[in-house]
Amino acid sequence: METTIRQTWAFMFRGYHLTRRYISWVIVFNFYALVTSATVALIGVAAQDYQLTLTLVVGALMWNFMSSLYNEIAMSIAYERWEGTLEYTFMAPVSRLIHLTGISLFSLFNSIVQTLVVLIGLLLFTDLNLRGANLSGVLVVLGVSTIAFVGLGLMAAALPVMSPERGAEATHIFQGSMLLVSGVYYPVEVLPKWLQPLSALSPATYTLSACRKLVGLGNSGSVPGNLMGAPLSAVMRELIILALMGAVLMPLGLWVFGRIETWAKRTGKLKRTG
Amino acid sequence: MEFPAIQVCNLKKSFRKREGFFKKSRLWALEDVSFEVHKGETYGLLGPNGSGKSSLIRILSTLLTADGGEVRLMGHSLPKEQEVVRRIIGRVSVDAAFYKKLSARENLLYTALLYGQKPGEAERRAMEILEQLGMEKTKFSTPLEEMSRGMQQKISIARALVIDPPLLLLDEPTTGLDPKSRRDVQSFLEALRQRTGTTILLTTHDMAEAERLCARIGFLAHGKLVAEGTAEALKQQAAAATLDDAFIKLTGEGLSKDEEPQKEMGVLEGV
């Protein structure tokens, strides 16, 4: 048990010190996330449409959280591969479950920080008043969604084990597709008919739909300063789907990672030099 | 029952090589390699570039899966008992792979935690090792990227030893080091073996190093173990005055065999 805690801590320790040394990059990324989110939210402000603004703000926040979680997990393996330390991590007597849990926990922490930065920034750019929104419900939905996104992240993380460059390409393509089909800034109904089935496959679709209901979007009684956030019971369908997706994607992610690791060891793909 | 520290039997490993669009061929990195290393022995694995030394060490380190053959480390067979094996091996590779932005201390503590060790103890041990390797304490908090290759390689050795493994796999640990650093590392390895009885598998291109450190030496050429014995025995076998000459004589043969397919390829490319 003590060993397990130390091993999990190893990844936090590493993440913390890397963040410290790359702090300027961390600031740049957070700045960029903030600015893109604010730009999107200001479209709603310009249109003087509170519902639209709120839709964009919810979309920006959720997307920041989900994409950064997914990305951080994928990138941490790519980074190890790139530094050549992945061989040493794979050599250590640490189970893949602990390794990936450690990475995921640190990524989750990072994503929360980045989302908070964006939230604070958005509060400065728009006169957002969330009174009446069911924020605790939003947290529950995010908590449940996290499991599914970690699963997707783990699959993405397996790609750089095969090839750092190809892995990064595939990660971005997948992330872009998810942004398109999940209806981050618009209802999925506006997508072309042939794309709509895909949106049903993305966990983000359900996260967003649930969060919108919970902050009171789509409820005609909602007015600025007095939103009519739905109770958690109103998003049960989304919660159940998200929980099921998590229950499938998380083990699937671990399995895919394991398979690719085995393949890499057979074909000699872990090697960097020497 | 007494068993050897390293037991390698008919080990085979091939890599797929792409030749053109559809054609793929197999490149044999290791063909039927067998040898044993006794507990507390230092065994040198010498061979020309591309002879399969690193592939062999990767297989022993659980980073590469063999195509066939048997490997037992301290009696535990790979890949079945890799979880156990990982607790008893330390590896140093020719390229010191680290988080280059992190300090030596951070890198070593990360490793210690990864092996489930108490950070305080691990740090103390790492400091001791680095001192024995002739490194100043002040360097401990310098980022790796600001260190010379020699220093990085010393940290790499300290990393392998943080867990106090009974088995050390060293892939060209002194390549690229200046004579003084090289001697530091060699003396350290000698002392370590005498003090703790650590078994060491060492690859090197430095014949003097092999003669100094290794009780026995195996010559690897084109994935085959072509000769094995003490440095003296190898010299006698090759009727050579120096280990250098013995190396060239014993590993030089069969070179044409490997070159042939390449020539064929050259012709194909020309077409």
Ligand SMILES: Nc1ncnc2c1ncn2[C@@H]1O[C@H](COP(=O)(O)OP(=O)(O)OP(=O)(O)O)[C@@H](O)[C@H]1O
């Ligand atoms: N991961 C890999 N993928 C494909 N081929 C590989 C891989 N690793 C090694 N090889 C090939 O296997 C052969 C043996 O390589 P290896 O690195 O084991 O040699 P080596 O004896 O360590 O050489 P050197 O002295 O240059 O370090 C070489 O022909 C090499 O090209």
Ligand SMILES: [Mg+2]
């Ligand atoms: Mg090598």
